Amino acid sequence: xxxxxxxxxxxxxxxxxxxxxxxxxxxxxxxxxxxxxxxxxxxxxxxxxxxxxxxxxxxxxxxxxxxxxxxxxxxxxxxxxxxxxxxxxxxxxxxxxxxxxxxxxxxxxxxxxxxxxxxxxxxxxxxxxxxxxxxxxxxxxxxxxxxxxxxxxxxxxxxxxxxxxxxxxxxxxxxxxxxxxxxxxxxxxxxxxxxxxxxxxxxxxxxxxxxxxxxxxxxxxxxxxxxxxxxxxxxxxxxxxxxxxxxxxxxxxxxxxxxxxxxxxxxxxxxxxxxxxxxxxxxxxxxxxxxxxxxxxxxxxxxxxxxxxxxxxxxxxxxxxx
Numbered sequence: 001x002x003x004x005x006x007x008x009x010x011x012x013x014x015x016x017x018x019x020x021x022x023x024x025x026x027x028x029x030x031x032x033x034x035x036x037x038x039x040x041x042x043x044x045x046x047x048x049x050x051x052x053x054x055x056x057x058x059x060x061x062x063x064x065x066x067x068x069x070x071x072x073x074x075x076x077x078x079x080x081x082x083x084x085x086x087x088x089x090x091x092x093x094x095x096x097x098x099x100x101x102x103x104x105x106x107x108x109x110x111x112x113x114x115x116x117x118x119x120x121x122x123x124x125x126x127x128x129x130x131x132x133x134x135x136x137x138x139x140x141x142x143x144x145x146x147x148x149x150x151x152x153x154x155x156x157x158x159x160x161x162x163x164x165x166x167x168x169x170x171x172x173x174x175x176x177x178x179x180x181x182x183x184x185x186x187x188x189x190x191x192x193x194x195x196x197x198x199x200x201x202x203x204x205x206x207x208x209x210x211x212x213x214x215x216x217x218x219x220x221x222x223x224x225x226x227x228x229x230x231x232x233x234x235x236x237x238x239x240x241x242x243x244x245x246x247x248x249x250x251x252x253x254x255x256x257x258x259x260x261x262x263x264x265x266x267x268x269x270x271x272x273x274x275x276x277x278x279x280x281x282x283x284x285x286x287x288x289x290x291x292x293x294x295x296x297x298x299x300x301x302x303x304x305x306x307x308x309x310x311x312x313x314x315x316x317x318x319x320x321x322x
Contacts, residue, residue, distance in 0.1 A: 143169040143211050143218040153224040158309045159258055162198040163225075167218060171195065171211045180208050182220060201309075204228075228308040231256040235301050235314050243320040246292035251301065253314075255285050258306040264289070269296040269318055292321050 147166040154163070165174065174197050176187040189197060191211075204227045211218045233256035238244045244251070251264045264287050265276035277297075280287045300315045 141169050141213065141215055143167055143171055143213060143216075145209075145211065145218050145221055148221075148223050150221040151223070153226060155226040156201070156204050156228040157307045158201055158228075159306050162200045163202055163223075165197045165199060165209060167195055167211050169195070169213070171213050171218075173212045175210050175212065176202070177208045178205065180220060180222070182208060182210055228305065231259050231303050231305045231307070231312050233259065233262070233301070233303045233314070235316060238299065238316055238319045240317050240319070242316075243322055244289070246294055246321040247290055249289050249292075249321070250286055251280075251289065251299065252286035253301055256303055259303040260306050261304050262287070263302040263304075263311070265300050265302070266292055266297045266319075266321070269298050271298070273298075273300060294321050297321055 145167045147164065170193045171191045172193070174189050174191055175182055175185050176199070177183065177185050187199075191197065202225050204225045206222060206224050208220050208222050210220045233253045235251070235253045237250060237252045253262070262282050262284075264280040264282070265273055266278040266289075267273050267276045278289065278292050280289055297319050298315060298317050299319045300313050302311045302313045304310070305312050
C-alpha cells in the first residue's frame with residue numbers, strides 16, 4: 001500500500017483523492033424519488049424535501065438518530081443546570097446539614113467539630129447504695145456462767161436427757177469446742193437473749209463452752225463426759241468349746257438393765273461377723289436356733305443399749321453345732 005501525505009485538514013476517513021467528489025448516494029437514489037430538484041439532487045435534501053425515510057437504508061437512520069440525541073442532550077444540559085443563586089442555596093443547605101449544632105450532634109452520638117465549644121460531659125447516673133441489711137438483734141451486758149461448774153463431769157447416758165447449761169445476763173450465742181482456745185468451734189447456737197441451753201447427748205470427752213453477746217464474751221468453762229457404762233447380760237449357754245444342736249438348740253443369757261433387744265449370730269469359726277451365716281433375735285433372755293448346719297462356729301450375743309444407743313457384744317468361740 002503506497003504511503004500518501006495527507007493534509008491534516010482533509011477528511012482522511014472517506015477520501016484520499018483531491019479531485020472532485022461525487023455524491024455517494026446519487027446512484028442509489030436515482031429513479032427512486034420523484035424530486036422537485038432533479039435526479040442529481042443531494043440525497044439528504046431529497047429526504048427532507050419529499051418526506052423520505054421510506055427507504056430501508058440503515059445508515060441514514062443512524063445518522064438522523066445521532067443528530068436528534070445530540071440536540072436533546074444539549075437542551076437538557078442548559079435547562080437542568082442550576083443558576084448561581086440556586087447553587088449557592090444548595091451549598092448552604094449542605095453546609096447546614098454537615099455543621100449541625102452541638103445539641104443535634106449530641107443527640108446523634110457524633111463528635112462535635114473541633115472549632116465548636118466543648119460539650120460538657122454528662123455525669124454518670126449515680127447508683128443508689130443498697131440498703132444496709134438489718135443486723136440481728138444483739139444483747140449487751142456482763143455474762144456470768146452459773147451451771148455446770150467448771151470441770152464438771154457426767155456419764156454419757158441417752159436415757160437421762162440433755163446436758164443443761166445456765167448463765168446470768170442476756171446472751172446472743174453459746175459456743176462449744178474441744179479446744180480451750182474455742183477454736184475451732186464444734187457447735188455454735190444463736191440464743192436471742194436466752195439464759196439457758198440444752199445440749200442433746202454431747203459425745204464422751206472433754207468440752208469447753210462460752211457465752212457471747214454484743215458487749216463481749218463470758219469466761220471459758222470445761223466439762224467432761226465419761227463413756228457410757230456397758231450393759232451386763234452374761235451368756236449362760238453355750239460356752240466356749242461347748243456344743244449345741246443346730247435344730248432346737250437354745251442360746252440363753254441373763255437380763256440386763258436398759259436393754260431394748262438382743263441378737264444372736266453364728267459365723268464359721270475364725271471368720272468375721274460382718275456377714276454372719278445365721279442370725280436370730282429376741283426381746284427376752286433366750287433364743288432357739290433352727291437350720292444351722294453342723295460344724296464349728298463362733299457365736300456372739302448382742303444387746304442394744306438404751307444408755308449408749310448402740311449394740312454391745314459378747315463372743316463365745318469354737319462352738320460345735322451338731
